[in-house]
Amino acid sequence: MEKWFALLFVALVHFGCSDNTSMKDVSEAQKEWVQFESREGGYVINHPDYKVKKTDRVGYVPELGEYTVHLNIINSQNEDDENLGYSFSHTTYDEAVLPADKASIREKCKANVYKKAETLKAKVDFLNFYDYKGIEVCEAQISLEHQPVVLQVRLFIVDQTEYELYVVMSDSDIFNPSAQKFFNSFEIKGKTTKL
Secondary structure, three states, X not given: OHHHHHHHHHHHHHHOOOOXXXXXXXXXXXXXXXXXXXXXXXXXXXXXXXXXXXXEEEEEEOOOEEEEEEEEEEEOOOOOXXXXXXXXXXXXXXXXXXXXXXXXHHHHHHHHHHHHHHHOOEEEEEEEEEEEOOEEEEEEEEEEOOOOEEEEEEEEEEOOEEEEEEEEEEOOOOOOHHHHHHHHHOEEOOOOOOO
16 A cells, blocks of 8 residues: 555656646646545545546555555646645545544554655654544654655544545745645535534
8 A cells, every 4th residue: 555655756756647638737727726526535625726647546455454545646747836746535445444533543644654754765754633623633744865855744534534635845845825725625525624
């Protein structure tokens, strides 16, 4: 499951995610944001109006069983955007295997963040947890040791679905408004509040 994550990161930072389909003209897309709705994931999120590359991956791990990762990658390809790329995903499992209690959710999210850092040969700069109206949220920042790039992460588990949001950015521009706008726009449909 971690191999796709490393490939995602490398693709966003180094190669973009072009698949011979042109992005929207940069001059048109500079400040426009659009809403993406995932019916299967039950959420909406706003992102810069660039092409979204969607990938579904099926996998299996003994302790969790079969799972499907629904991954969406956005490469900004715009020098006016503070960020190099955005990603949002949700992972569903065939069985009820995800933790439901606060302490177990925190442990799983923490393990995910440190596993991603290990996969990227990076370090975790910070890891914070907070309860937002009954939903346990994990926020973290991972930085590459030999490149001026950081990855900001927001993870959470709700009703046996794992949600992951990422923003890839230069280490000189962390906590920029576009990243916060992206993170704060995420909303699980049927819930009364945004995360």
